[in-house]
Amino acid sequence: MITHVSLSTVWVNDQDAAKAFYIDKLGFVEGTDITMGDGYRWVTVTHPDHRELELTLMRPGAPLDAEDAAAVQRLLDKGSLGAAGLSTDDCHRTAAELRERGVEFIQDPQDRPYGVEAMLRDNSGNWLVLVEHKPFTPEDFDG
Structure with a gap:
């Protein structure tokens, strides 16, 4: 029986820079950082209060073939990839705190039928x- 989601991949350009961003800017903690055979590096971060879910910070490459890795890299370069949804108890306050740490927002906090949402x-x-x-x-949504 499946008990919960434990791992999700976030494609990144630089594993060291991404690890620093997720730890220093977003407040995650280091999960795993090991290098395996053929130089393959496994880097994860996790939320300190929810260690059961790790984000794998992965460079486009193996185990993808060259064509798929190039396609992922193109999407990454365009800024077209979504990485994760992050929950907060106060979106306005959290967005302000993250901005102070240098996080770029592409959408300020806005009221939605399901809550307050911002995009970074x-x-x-x-x-x-x-x-x-x-x-x-469902009635809270238009058409």
């Missing part, structure tokens, strides 16, 4: 959604 970019250009959840029903 990591230092590889991935967009992340920051959400302060509130209860909702």
Whole structure:
């Protein structure tokens, strides 16, 4: 039986820079950082209160073939990849704190039927959604 999600991949341009961003700017902690055979590096970060979910900070490359790695790199270069949704208890306050740490926002906090949402970019250009959840029903949405 599946018990929970434990790992999600975030494609990055530079694993060291991405690890520093997720730790220093977003408040994650180091999970794993090891180099395996053929120079393959496995780097993860995790939220300090939810160690059961790790984000793998992965460079486009093996185990992808060259064509797929190039396609992922093109999307990464365009800033077209979404990385993760991040929950907060106060979207406005958290966005302000992250801005003070130098985090770039592509959408300021805005009211939505499901809560308050903002969008930010990591230092590889991935967009992340920051959400302060509130209860909702399908009727809260237009058409």
